[in-house]
Amino acid sequence: MKEQILQLMGTIIKLSIQHPEAEDLLIKAAARLKEFEQRFSANAEDSELMKINRQAGIAPVKVDQELFELIKIGKEQSLIADSALNIAIGPLIQEWRIGFKDANYPLPEKIQSLLPLIDPAAIQLDEKKQTVYLEHAGMAIDLGALAKGYFADKIIADFKKAGATAAFIDLGGNVLTYGAVPQRADGRWRIGIQNPFLPRENYVAVVKVQNESVVTSGIYERKFDWQGQSYHHIFDSQTGYPIKTNLASLTIVSGESLAGEIWTTRLFGRSAQEVLAELNQLDDIEGIVITTDQQIAYSEGLKGRIEL
Structure with missing residues (x-):
């Protein structure tokens, strides 16, 4: 597999593909991601x-x-x-x-x-x-909660159309896999789930996936400390303050990356127990919750696919 690493969208992006013209496809994918950033950014004045x-x-x-x-x-x-x-x-x-x-x-x-x-x-x-x-002066759309998932789905669709046999995209922790991983007998990719209480690259679990996305949202990524209190970046639209939750992180495993983005954000305002109950009723959407008191639990559909 050919790999390319980019610094874009304020994060590190990794693209891998198995294809006879891998290099050319990676160059095109990088150009497309730059275009997306230019179009969808809520921070670039000229987007x-x-x-x-x-x-x-x-x-x-x-x-x-x-x-x-x-x-x-x-x-x-x-x-x-x-x-x-x-x-x-x-x-x-x-x-x-x-x-x-x-x-x-x-x-x-x-x-x-x-x-x-x-x-x-x-x-x-x-x-x-x-x-x-x-409708009102002062309004502003921010697509940060959805954009990476949307981009990942579009890039994988391009790779599939070009006839790739396997591909992997990591948009700063938002992962999408396609095809069988070449070096594993079972063909499943191993995706590490970040430990929200330790620095990056410290994993609390590994989930096995194929043709699936793994998206994590957490209160540990972006924080602000003020007068002894810590505030995260996921807001409650009713109060205007960060959501009060016992979730430290929520990971969604889904077929499409955009679905993962939607569900990690949609469910974040609920307690860990409510999130798990909801996940167990959804078709084709699985998840892992880690609570602020360092407990971990996952939906029934992930049994046998997770190593703690």
């Missing part, structure tokens, strides 16, 4: 997404078909009752800045003033014209 945000309350913006598609999926998922996913969360993210050098603790009145601006129902989509309009 296509930022054009929408800058025109909030002013005018609809015509966008590329893929950006429109992900915003549409994101809006639908954000409007589901009890979902912790909200693509209109941009104003809160920019105010708290958790994960950035200038992170700060906003004044309560500032948070209150932002709550009316994070309503996903106020994102207007015109399918015919391919336009996106944010």
